[in-house]
Amino acid sequence: MKNKKHLRIIIQGRVQGIGFRFSAVSYAKKLGLAGTVCNQNDGSVLIEVEGDQDSLETFVAWCHQGPRLAKIKQVEVFENKIQNYSDFEIINCNS
Numbered sequence: 001m002k003n004k005k006h007l008r009i010i011i012q013g014r015v016q017g018i019g020f021r022f023s024a025v026s027y028a029k030k031l032g033l034a035g036t037v038c039n040q041n042d043g044s045v046l047i048e049v050e051g052d053q054d055s056l057e058t059f060v061a062w063c064h065q066g067p068r069l070a071k072i073k074q075v076e077v078f079e080n081k082i083q084n085y086s087d088f089e090i091i092n093c094n095s
Contacts (some may be wrong), residue, residue, distance in 0.1 A: 003052055003053055004050060004051065004052065004082060005050065005051070005052075005053060005056055005079060005082075006035075006048070006049070006050045006079065006080045006081060006082045006083060007047075007048075007049050007050075007056055007060070007077055007078065007079060007080065008046070008047070008048055008077070008078045008079075008080045009046070009047040009048075009049065009060065009063055009075065009076070009077050009078075010040075010044050010045070010046055010047075010074075010075070010076040011044060011045045011047070011063055011066070011072060011074070011075050012043070012044045012072075012073045012074040012075075012076075013070065013071045013072045013073035013074065014069070014070060014071035015043070015044065015045045015066060015070055015071075015072070016039050016043055016045065018067060018069035018070055019067050019069065020037075020045050020066055020067055020070055021037045021038070021039065021045065021090045022090070023066065023067035024037045024045070024047060024063075025037060025088050025089065025090060027059065027062050028049060028059060028088040029088050031051065031055040031058055031059055032051060032052075032055055033049050033050065033051035033055055033056070033059055033088060034049070034050050034051065034085035034086060034087055034088050035047060035048045035049035035050055035083075035085045035088050036048045036085070036088070036089055036090070036091045037088075037089075037090055037091070038090065038091045038092060038093035039093060040093050041093075041094065046093055047063070048080070048083065048085075049088070050082060050083065050084070050085055060075070060077055063075050
C-alpha cells in the first residue's frame, strides 16, 4: 500500500463499557485498516491504526463520534512509526 501511515489515537470521554472497541474494529475493517484498540486504565481508549490517508481521515472523523452511546470529550491523534499490522483487533493495553 503506497503512502501508508500509522496513527495513534487516544479517545477520552464515555468510551468504555459501551461497545466502542467492537465498533472501532468493525468500522476499521470496513475501511481496510489494520491495527489494535484497547481500554486504558485512565478510562480512555487507545487505537493504533494503519492504512492510506483517506481511510485514516474517515476513521479519525468516526472517532470523534464513536458508537451511539459514546460521549466523546477529546480525541488526540499522533503520527507514529509503521508497525505493519495484518488485521485489526482488540488487545489488552496492560499486558
